[in-house]
Amino acid sequence: MASVESKAALDLLVRRLERIGHLSDEERRAVGNLPAKIQTLRPRQDIVLDKEKPEHSCLLVEGWAYRYKLLGQGRRQILSFHVPGDMPDLHSLHIKTMDHSLGALTEATIAFIAHEALLDVTRRFPGLAGIMWRETLIDAAIFRQWIAGMGQRDGFGRMAHLFCELYCKLEAIGLAADHRCTLPITQTELGDALGLSSVHTNRVLQEMKAQSLIELRTRTLNITDWDGLVQVAEFDPSYLQLAQ
Amino acid sequence: MASVESKAALDLLVRRLERIGHLSDEERRAVGNLPAKIQTLRPRQDIVLDKEKPEHSCLLVEGWAYRYKLLGQGRRQILSFHVPGDMPDLHSLHIKTMDHSLGALTEATIAFIAHEALLDVTRRFPGLAGIMWRETLIDAAIFRQWIAGMGQRDGFGRMAHLFCELYCKLEAIGLAADHRCTLPITQTELGDALGLSSVHTNRVLQEMKAQSLIELRTRTLNITDWDGLVQVAEFDPSYLQLAQ
DNA sequence: CGCGTGATTGACCTTGCTCAAAACGAGTGG
DNA sequence: CCACTCGTTTTGAGCAAGGTCAATCACGCG
Numbered sequence: 001m002a003s004v005e006s007k008a009a010l011d012l013l014v015r016r017l018e019r020i021g022h023l024s025d026e027e028r029r030a031v032g033n034l035p036a037k038i039q040t041l042r043p044r045q046d047i048v049l050d051k052e053k054p055e056h057s058c059l060l061v062e063g064w065a066y067r068y069k070l071l072g073q074g075r076r077q078i079l080s081f082h083v084p085g086d087m088p089d090l091h092s093l094h095i096k097t098m099d100h101s102l103g104a105l106t107e108a109t110i111a112f113i114a115h116e117a118l119l120d121v122t123r124r125f126p127g128l129a130g131i132m133w134r135e136t137l138i139d140a141a142i143f144r145q146w147i148a149g150m151g152q153r154d155g156f157g158r159m160a161h162l163f164c165e166l167y168c169k170l171e172a173i174g175l176a177a178d179h180r181c182t183l184p185i186t187q188t189e190l191g192d193a194l195g196l197s198s199v200h201t202n203r204v205l206q207e208m209k210a211q212s213l214i215e216l217r218t219r220t221l222n223i224t225d226w227d228g229l230v231q232v233a234e235f236d237p238s239y240l241q242l243a244q
Numbered sequence: 245m246a247s248v249e250s251k252a253a254l255d256l257l258v259r260r261l262e263r264i265g266h267l268s269d270e271e272r273r274a275v276g277n278l279p280a281k282i283q284t285l286r287p288r289q290d291i292v293l294d295k296e297k298p299e300h301s302c303l304l305v306e307g308w309a310y311r312y313k314l315l316g317q318g319r320r321q322i323l324s325f326h327v328p329g330d331m332p333d334l335h336s337l338h339i340k341t342m343d344h345s346l347g348a349l350t351e352a353t354i355a356f357i358a359h360e361a362l363l364d365v366t367r368r369f370p371g372l373a374g375i376m377w378r379e380t381l382i383d384a385a386i387f388r389q390w391i392a393g394m395g396q397r398d399g400f401g402r403m404a405h406l407f408c409e410l411y412c413k414l415e416a417i418g419l420a421a422d423h424r425c426t427l428p429i430t431q432t433e434l435g436d437a438l439g440l441s442s443v444h445t446n447r448v449l450q451e452m453k454a455q456s457l458i459e460l461r462t463r464t465l466n467i468t469d470w471d472g473l474v475q476v477a478e479f480d481p482s483y484l485q486l487a488q
Numbered sequence: 489c490g491c492g493t494g495a496t497t498g499a500c501c502t503t504g505c506t507c508a509a510a511a512c513g514a515g516t517g518g
Numbered sequence: 519c520c521a522c523t524c525g526t527t528t529t530g531a532g533c534a535a536g537g538t539c540a541a542t543c544a545c546g547c548g
Contacts, residue, residue, distance in 0.1 A: 143387035151439030195395030
């Protein structure tokens with residue numbers, strides 16, 4: 001059960017939770033002993049589908065994931081992007097039926113942890129419960145930002161804001177520095193996240209390059225004018241709760 | 245301390261929590277003994293402001309409330325509407341700094357409950373903690389619906405969806421029936437919630453009346469063709485978790 | 489009766505969509 | 519190494535949704 005990979009995954013989880021709040025030795029141990037099933041996924045492979053009632057939540061160990069909702073006429077709205085350390089379906093612990101789908105964006109390593117085990121831990125350690133609760137609340141804060149963006153910002157501003165957000169999340173876990181990071185998503189996906197058509201997404205992206213705010217080639221984003229990007233995005237990272 | 249109003253407010257809270265999950269006698273008692281400060285607010289009066297660090301969460305006892313974010317250039321995005329029984333800033337229990345503001349929409353009665361007391365109860369009763377956690381997760385599910393709507397639906401569809409959502413929430417707490425309910429919001433506010441200008445909001449509203457889907461006069465919404473409205477909204481109420 | 493807020497209308501403009509085609513680019517089989 | 523392919527990016531042209539500005543209207547209230 002305690003394979004090398006699952007140990008590493010739970011270590012990652014412990015570090016993640018500690019970034020949010022303090023853990024006692026006992027709590028650390030309890031998390032470290034959670035049963036985790038490791039699985040590797042292909043790019044674009046689904047993890048949980050809308051309407052399903054999963055029995056476990058997953059910890060993203062490596063790679064990117066995304067949540068999305070399908071609407072009629074082939075429309076798709078991407079709701080969030082996730083990076084290593086995230087638990088994108090932690091909410092299923094208390095809301096049994098999925099209201100959206102979750103998929104891997106890149107090749108990804110996932111650790112599945114049974115709800116039963118997670119619930120047991122939250123019952124025994126209210127502090128841990130609070131930290132996990134907080135995780136889901138940060139998620140909700142990000143949703144609020146997205147709502148504000150979709151309602152009040154134009155495509156340019158929304159894209160700028162998303163780039164700022166993703167860069168900050170990646171930097172916080174050591175996967176980005178120097179305003180440079182990977183961006184393993186197609187323009188169509190970017191559009192589905194921003195509520196723009198792929199054609200318009202492409203044009204906004206070009207405009208952003210033309211203004212020397214970013215460079216983008218072979219799935220690598222280079223933010224050449226961070227301050228400028230922050231300004232057009234009206235970006236304030238406090239909602240991400242990343243302060244160490 | 246245990247005034248008549250605060251007793252009534254905590255009764256409301258107990259009923260609300262019981263609609264979400266089962267409470268033991270002991271848990272019911274603990275909730276009933278929470279210290280609650282009752283306050284009455286004028287229409288449009290703010291309750292908590294962006295950036296503040298509230299020391300208590302509030303239970304909306306009577307009237308409507310709304311959450312909103314202000315952006316530059318006087319833009320405002322309304323993030324949610326709240327009805328009696330809701331705890332619109334329960335999240336501040338675990339995220340200290342507000343990332344948006346909360347205000348009364350109508351004259352409203354609010355019960356403030358200190359974080360300290362709430363945290364204590366959640367520590368002693370993991371079951372209660374789970375139910376409150378679930379409350380905030382339902383909130384997040386509503387945010388996801390709004391994101392999907394803003395990204396993928398046009399103004400007409402968004403408004404239809406919002407009307408369906410509000411009616412269902414009101415019906416669930418006995419404040420609406422026969423597809424009829426009060427709607428104490430101006431068209432400007434409706435527009436700020438849907439990401440539309442007030443001018444366009446007005447035109448969409450007229451179109452919706454012209455199609456005989458709704459009637460609207462003196463702050464009263466009458467959904468004359470519920471099935472039709474549900475259809476154009478692609479509305480599925482399961483995300484609201486209202487099943488009894 | 490006069491005020492003030494909210495609703496409504498018209499004219500014009502911008503953002504972003506659709507359709508359709510072309511251009512790239514990385515990987516594959518020959 | 520080349521031809522081919524499939525997924526993605528890019529471009530053009532025309533159109534629709536929704537914004538802005540500026541009046542005007544309606545109505546509840548003191």
